[in-house]
Amino acid sequence: MQPRERKPYWAHTKWQAVATLAPFLAVLVIFPLYADKLNSNKFLGFPLGYFLAGPGLILIAIFTIASFVNRQDAIDRWHGAHEET
């Protein structure tokens, strides 16, 4: 990796971490708090609030980490910071 690539690489990585965690942590707090209000609706047969705060958050976590793995690998390759393959 080129020495002058280090700063942009780290800035990019930092923003990726923020962009991954901020929305995820936000829904982690919001969904359970509103679960009671949403429970009168239904989704896949589940009460909606229960679904969002349980299985829904799991699906969001899987999506979050899958997209993070993908994007961070793209960042590594773009800046030439990836491991030798």
Added chain:
Amino acid sequence: MSFSPRTRLVNPWLGTYFGIFVSLFAALVLMLLMLEQLGITGRTLGIAMLAAPILLYAAIGIAAWTEQPAEYFGSGRRVPAFFAGLGVAISTIGATGIVAGTGLFFINGFDAWALAIGAIAGCVVMAVLVAPFFRKFGAYTVPGFLGRRFDNRLVRITAAALMSMPILLIIAAELRIGAFAIAWLVPVSPGACAAILAVAIVSTISLGGMRSLTWSSTAQGLVTLLAILVPTAMVAVVLTNLPLPQLSYGPVLRAIGRLEASQGVAIPILSPLAFGFAGPGLEPLARRMATPFGSIGHMSFILTTFSVMLGVAAAPWLLPRTTTTPGVYEVRKSLGWSVVLLGIVAMTISAVAVFMRDLVMDTLVGHNRGTLPEWFGAMVRAGLASLDGRGLRPPLEAFSFHRDGVLFALPIAYGYPTQLVNLVLAGAVAAALAAAGNATSALSTLLAEDVVGGTRWVPPSDRLRLAISRVSLALVAALGGWVATTLAIDPVRLVLWAMALSAATAFPVMMLAIWWKRLNAWGATAGMLAGFVATLAMILASESALIGVPSAFAAMIGVPAGFIAAIAVAWVTPAPGRHVLEVVRDLRMPGGETLHDREIRLQRLKQRQSR
């Protein structure tokens, strides 16, 4: 698949090996099922179901025997992402999560999601903030990483001393729950059960260290998954016509909700910091299943989630597992697999709880006291359920269930053969072995590498190094067994304390060590000490009823204390030197040589030149 040095390291036969293992295990279960139908009594079946899998795990562990430190401490750094992820997932959830977790979902309903979601979110945070950098550094323990990152032995010793506490709590919790499951399979005393587990752990992992641990806990993880998925899927086919309980239990849950409403089950208004998770005993079913905050307040829910999340994210007993992967990319991927597997487990155990509650609603609540089904009578005789109050047709609140018996009650209640109950019990024992084995290995490596060998950077000769580590493994297993039998505390509470301690001690320093270059050795020491002392003080104050805040939220004070102390002390002390800054710079880049290996190579070179 691209053919590269990193992928070439991976054993291409792994899938075949574990396919053979799963077939063997399935054959064992089916054979015992047939023997049961042929009239063999329960005792023999229980012993076979306990001993045969343990012998299989031990065989795997002994076959992975090694004399090389890189294999012993890091499994040769060639474990594919899925297998490493399975190991992390099963060590995170452990038997406590599976056995007690099901009971919490059953008794507390919605509120138990705080623990499950916390563990899953912890893996996400670990993958983003900590684990890839820890893998690039390549240290075998968290104190080893911190010691080298700050180039300071005081940091290493302090970290080792403080972090051993949460790991020991985890070992004790897992051994207690595992002993509970063994006592069900084979009627022996709790002390003997803990001893069986400790001996099984030592004989499985003492010869191959992390290498044995990786492959035996892969087998244990597969057994655990089979043991909870198969009976639940069988029940799901009966109830919902789909063998996918994870996604099809919704209508059952809504039906329960309607029955609860018609019964008039109360929805209590709790204070935001109320904390009423079921303890290890008979608890009345007084909560609605899908209504949030029936037993813990809404602030408690968020605090519990975050405490478990940060505890998992920097857990000193989970991070060493991530160094076994071939590279930084695989670490991120392996934690993705952990999230998927933890999600499957959490959705399955919540389905078990819902199916069990459905049966309670259907066959117990409002039925004639004299005509209750046989399985309920059996559970009452075993002390795992009770029926209080008067009245000919008891309401929901009159029924009490034991938290840890719910998972095993499902196959009994649906009238399945004893062998299926034994399968679930074997799964719980496997999860306990995997999680307790992982924590035992982490603590013994910490003891051998950072305390005994922590005074010098260059490790002693390979033979001595492994001998020290094996002795400390036996010591730690014995200590864990002793603590588990003498410390009569609820395992869930022990795990919550361990998470709080890990969140406050390890998380602030681990995160700042990577993301903040300016953090120096003084800041790190102060941060760890402040977080640990604040958390421990709060746990003790809460347990002795000095303050009215539950001890599970000790991280609420500990994590900010850790961050503030680390940052403040680092600001008033001199900035770290050039060598440390170079280490931080290199550990942030995925490419290039693993830093731990490079440091040791350079140290050895220097030693040889000075000779």
